[in-house]
Amino acid sequence: MTDELLSQSLSAAPAGEPADAPRLDPDLAAAARALAARGAVLLRNNHDALPLDPAAPVAVLGRVQKDWIAVGYGSGGDVNPPYVTNLLDSLREEGVAVDAPLAALTEAWCQAHPVDPGTEWGRWPLSFPEMPLDEELRAAIAAAAARATTAVVVIGRAAGEDRESALEPGSYYLTDDERALLEAAAGAFERTVAVVVTGNVIDLSWAEELGVDALLLAWCGGMEGGRAIARVLVGADEPGGRLPDTIARRYEDYPSAGHFGDPQANDYVEDVFVGYRYFETFAPDAVLHPFGFGLGYTTHEITGRPPAAGDDGVSVRARARNTGGRVGSAVVQLYVSKPDGALSQPARELVAFARTAALEPGAAQTVELAVPWRDLASYDDSGATGHRFAWVLPAGTYTFHLGADVRSARPIGAVEIDAVRVLRRLEQAAAPAPDHPFRRMTRRTGPDGASVVGWEPVPVSEVDLRERILSRLPQALPAPAGTADGAAPSFASVLDGTTGLEDFVAGLEPGDLAALAYGDIEMDSPLGAPGNAGAFGGVTERLRSLGVPPAITTDGPSGIRLAATASLLPCGTALASTWDPGAVRALAALHGREMAALGSEVLLSPGMNIHRDPLCGRNFEYFSEDPLLTGSLAAAVVTGVQSTGRAACPKHFAANNQETNRIFADSRVSERALREIYLRGFEIVVSGAAPQVIMTSYNKINGVWGHYHYDLVTTIARGEWGYEGLIITDWWMRMATDPDFPALRDSAYRVRAGVDVLMPGGDTHFSTTRDDAIMDSYRAENGITLGEMQAAALHVLRFLADRARA
Structure with a gap:
């Protein structure tokens, strides 16, 4: 054609x-x-x-x-x-x-x-x-x-x-x-x-x-x-x-091979040694094609100056020159070898990359690679550095390697850290449960000086989650001054600036607040284009009478899933293989334009779970085994889509690394690996692209379903990262009673965790009589509080207000 x-x-x-x-x-x-x-x-x-x-x-x-x-x-x-x-x-x-x-x-x-x-x-x-x-x-x-x-x-x-x-x-x-x-x-x-x-x-x-x-x-x-x-x-x-x-x-050479596919639980024994982090450290001969590798129709010479350390981090100036006979683009990759001392470290980690323009034969391009200190830090969950629950730079030599892939990258210089630096102190969160301990892989030195696999117990949770939650419950908003009894608030007045959003929320009845925490019954909501994934916001006549509009969601990463015709785009792995965030951002902006034409307001994309094992059936939707590459490409998608006034929804938060029995399987992972590998991409997206929506995962993470995981959602995403956007469930969720607060079940348990909306809704969770889990708990002694319901409603309505003004 x-x-x-x-x-x-x-x-x-x-x-x-x-x-x-x-x-x-x-x-x-x-x-x-x-x-x-x-x-x-x-x-x-x-x-x-x-x-x-x-x-x-x-x-x-x-x-x-x-x-x-x-x-x-x-x-x-x-x-x-x-x-x-x-x-x-x-x-x-x-x-x-x-x-x-x-x-x-x-x-x-x-x-x-x-x-x-x-x-x-x-x-x-x-x-x-x-x-x-x-x-x-x-x-x-x-x-x-x-x-x-x-x-x-x-x-x-x-x-x-x-x-x-x-x-x-x-x-x-x-x-x-x-x-x-x-x-x-x-x-x-x-x-x-x-x-x-x-x-x-x-x-x-x-x-x-x-x-x-x-x-x-x-x-x-x-x-x-x-x-x-x-x-x-x-x-x-x-x-x-x-x-x-x-x-x-x-396949047997992959470090996850013996701990993948169990329908009940998988111990992430490889810990931070995922993908090339394992192979380059312990098993280089097991590699057929290394991470970052790819040939073109020409060749490039990649050289660089020694790394320069500054207040904000390390910078490297690199130069790629086309040494072949055809036009071609180079991908310049920078890796670091951290000191393997108090904390066991992979032999190499990707810390920066850049793609050049298409270079004519003999032409060259210089790129600046900036590595913030945070991107060189490790998370100490054991206290090995003397600073437990902190992002640290262990003392020692940080050697930088520059090249076209992880294997061929050559040393260009080093930076010395004289004493351990603490970049940020945190608190233990989302660690493995004490009743499910396991051992994790560590790096040891063999008799011949080579790296060999060692093992150590994974630190387990010491957190009193009940006390943590009670000490941080959101307070109820004060009633708006001057409101006449029985007067219905108007969301239109929020949009025109005559009423503050908090005043509007404070004027809502508990039943209205509960309704905002549910999607519109099932998929293919009649409130949106046929074939949509569901709606949230103004999903009841009562809410719409107050001026609250519905928002329409659609799947997914490779295109807009509707009954209408829509463009079918390259899968996530294809986009990641470009190593080109700028081009992906441009594609996503065009995709956002198509969303507007077809009636999609929230694209349930990007999928950004880590390729922990090559057999995961959904890897095609995701990007990479590396969190930096994953986060960079995901941020490009979010930025591109949201530049058009539409919203993107990164998913699945978090550690959704297999499809087998995905709604019950437990991902058991150390706090260090969780933060350095499985959450790192999400953190990059939140800090660099400010997604308006995030979706939780089906699976359990260290014994707790993603849609009930207070530490993931509230302690880490909202508390540590400062995320202020909307958090929704994956489509449907598992019903359960909160083990710390028996008066809370199902969606009340979810709202307490900080997950704002159950999608797509479902008549088993919400009915016109308001006899649902949230209202049941609100009426019960020691149940969900008005402040928690208002906090969830604020996230929903702030999203809708931003969308209306876009």
Whole structure:
């Protein structure tokens, strides 16, 4: 499809929609295509197999060339796009001489064996059955090899919500038919290019074993993904991606492998040694492709000056020069090695990065990399430094490494810290429960001087949570002066500035306050566009009579999930692989513009849970194994969306790292790892992008469900980070009684924790008679207080006021 035809397709009304329905933005499609290409990671390119010569015949194998996998399944992918490009048609658009007889055979087979997309939630296919290597296909391959010297073999994997990838053929591993296809191509053609279309990391050891010349990791790129990869293959766009995750030689090499997928609880025994932090410290030989790695169609030399320490932190001036023969962009990455003394430290941690512009051959660009002291700090949960529950800089040498990936980065200098520095003292929060102790990984030095794994008990919680909560209960607002008895407050007067928001809230009845703490019964609220995820705010006639408007939410990270047609964008892993916050911010701003056109006010995005294990089914929605990369890209999404007057909602807060039994499984993690790894990205987003909404997770964190977790929500997010926005649940929640306050159950327990709104609502939690958990508790002795209800209402109404003024 040419750009002209693409423009026409975007301006024409999709089938089944009225002619005056909002049209999709061609600028958004172009940005999505560009980022799908920029996120594609070239992992091998022997014998200059890529880029392809468009004039030379090319044989394309594998059904996914036609049955392209554009995104994963579930709330993060079920968008109604106007089209989805595929690789075969896109290569033809680019003028590639695709071998016609072989392509015709594949197309006929795909038509005769259509993909079964699955209709049952969470039971979608992990992959599509491949065309078997029968005699007809063998003959077609042999004939094609006489006409073409290069074969492109396409392998595809699906991912989805509410289920994991599996250690079986067709998911993490190749099927027999896929392996046979690759072996046949490698044996018949001079050069073999493998394109892997996936949202999640899978086993890639076969590429080396089978002698594949080029390996392109093409993350699910949305509706423009097929076209983007075709442009990469022919060299119209460079493969700009760098890995956001380590790819190990074997699944068993991942440090989480023995503690993932348990339906009841998982001990995060690897602690802060997640992903490359583990591999670079303990098992470098287990790495197939290191974190941050990616080839282009040119080469770059990255050099830097020694780090300079100042009042605010450390700065490094780096220079990238294009030393190859083609235009290309470099990703400059800065890592630190902290002193491994009182606190056990990974060998390297990412502390800054920057992407250059596209550089002509011989051209160079200088970038400034700033590292605040806070980004060099560690959290001491054990008192090993003498400063328990504090962000500290342990004394010693901080060596900085600069380069193109974690493995190839070279030392450029060091900064000395003479004595331990305490950057901020905090209080213990969200630590493991005393009745669930476990041991965590530490770094020890072996007899030969190498780092080896040691073990130590994880510090458990010593907090009297009941006392903490009682000492910090919000006070009730004073009744507004001069209000006549029975006079109904007006939210319009808040918007025009004649009434203060607190005065308005103080004038609301308890039942009104309770109603503001619930969404609108179920998903697809009649208050918004068809197919919406739900509404909150003015969800009752009484609230709307006071002038309180509803706010409409929509899923999700890869597009606006509505009944209407909407753009399907690259998945989170693809965006992270760009290492380009500026470009992601621009894409998100265009997405916010589409939200306005389609009637979405809150986008339930970005998904930003850490890639703790490659089998997590929802990894495609998330960004990376690294919290800095995760937080930086998530902040870019939030900033971009909110620049248009819409709202973004980072999720899932927190430690939602598996889908197996996700609504009951307990993530047991040390306070240090929680703060340094699993909360750090959220902290970056809060401080750098001020999201208007945050969503809690389904799972438990150290024994407490996310939607009841006072320490996560109130002690840390609101108290330590200063977050003032709205906090909502993931869709529905588990009913429970507060163990510290028996008069509180369900939504009263939730409001006390600081979680403002239950989404999407549900008639089991809220009824017109007001006989709900909040009002039950309010009427009970030692129940929920008026001040707590008002605090939740303030967060909801402040959001609505800001939205109305945007």
